[in-house]
Amino acid sequence: MMTFHGYFRSSSAYRCRIAFNLKGVEYEFRPVHLKSGAQKGETYKALNPQMLVPTLETEGGDTLIQSLAIMEWLDETHPEPPLLSRDPITRAKERGFSQVIACEIHPLQNLRVLKYLAEELDADEDAKNAWLSRWLTDGLEACEGLLAQRETATPFCYGDAPGMADICLVPQVFSAQRFNMDISHLSLVNEIYANCAALDAFEKAHPKNQPDFEA
Numbered sequence: 001m002m003t004f005h006g007y008f009r010s011s012s013a014y015r016c017r018i019a020f021n022l023k024g025v026e027y028e029f030r031p032v033h034l035k036s037g038a039q040k041g042e043t044y045k046a047l048n049p050q051m052l053v054p055t056l057e058t059e060g061g062d063t064l065i066q067s068l069a070i071m072e073w074l075d076e077t078h079p080e081p082p083l084l085s086r087d088p089i090t091r092a093k094e095r096g097f098s099q100v101i102a103c104e105i106h107p108l109q110n111l112r113v114l115k116y117l118a119e120e121l122d123a124d125e126d127a128k129n130a131w132l133s134r135w136l137t138d139g140l141e142a143c144e145g146l147l148a149q150r151e152t153a154t155p156f157c158y159g160d161a162p163g164m165a166d167i168c169l170v171p172q173v174f175s176a177q178r179f180n181m182d183i184s185h186l187s188l189v190n191e192i193y194a195n196c197a198a199l200d201a202f203e204k205a206h207p208k209n210q211p212d213f214e215a
């Protein structure tokens with residue numbers, strides 16, 4: 001069985017959990033307690049020199065990092081149901097949407113970045129919240145804009161079934177809620193979030209349902 005290293009609150013790990021659930025793929029879970037710095041321990045660092053979660057150890061003994069790469073590998077090795085459209089243009093749009101979240105929004109809210117702001121740049125809670133509000137709101141507004149550009153308003157980001165874009169969107173909305181951002185004006189984002197949240201694969205992947213959950 002594959003071994004998946006993650007943390008309940010990590011939105012990158014949350015993405016992979018949703019993908020595993022949609023595919024019906026089981027894995028052994030190894031928690032990495034980010035809050036206490038377990039990602040920086042020698043054993044984990046040897047596995048993932050970037051010292052971030054998630055990390056996946058495949059049954060073949062390979063080690064994979066980066067949630068988008070892990071999801072694409074999963075999609076290639078377990079093609080049903082697909083996480084990306086067969087149509088090249090839609091597929092590029094799905095990847096673009098996913099990258100807005102995974103490459104542009106998420107890195108700015110990461111634990112190590114917030115710690116750096118507080119510990120190295122002396123940012124207080126208000127400054128940290130202003131930072132989060134700026135980058136999370138800007139980013140999710142871009143997602144809303146991309147959804148508004150679609151020719152057809154489908155129940156999920158790019159179709160009638162959830163795919164990679166939805167998988168990236170849901171944990172990002174969860175983070176916005178966790179950081180108390182007001183995103184009530186983003187009607188398409190909220191509608192798709194609700195459609196996804198109603199599905200078992202998404203509910204089972206929610207941080208509150210993980211074995212390492214802490215309130």
Ligand SMILES: N[C@@H](CCC(=O)N[C@@H](CS)C(=O)NCC(=O)O)C(=O)O
Nearest residue numbers: 010011012052053054066067111112
């Ligand atoms: N781009 C990476 C991001 C990985 C990442 O930033 N993980 C966070 C949790 S969501 C982490 O491990 N943070 C630990 C830290 O900041 O020390 C991915 O998509 O996998």
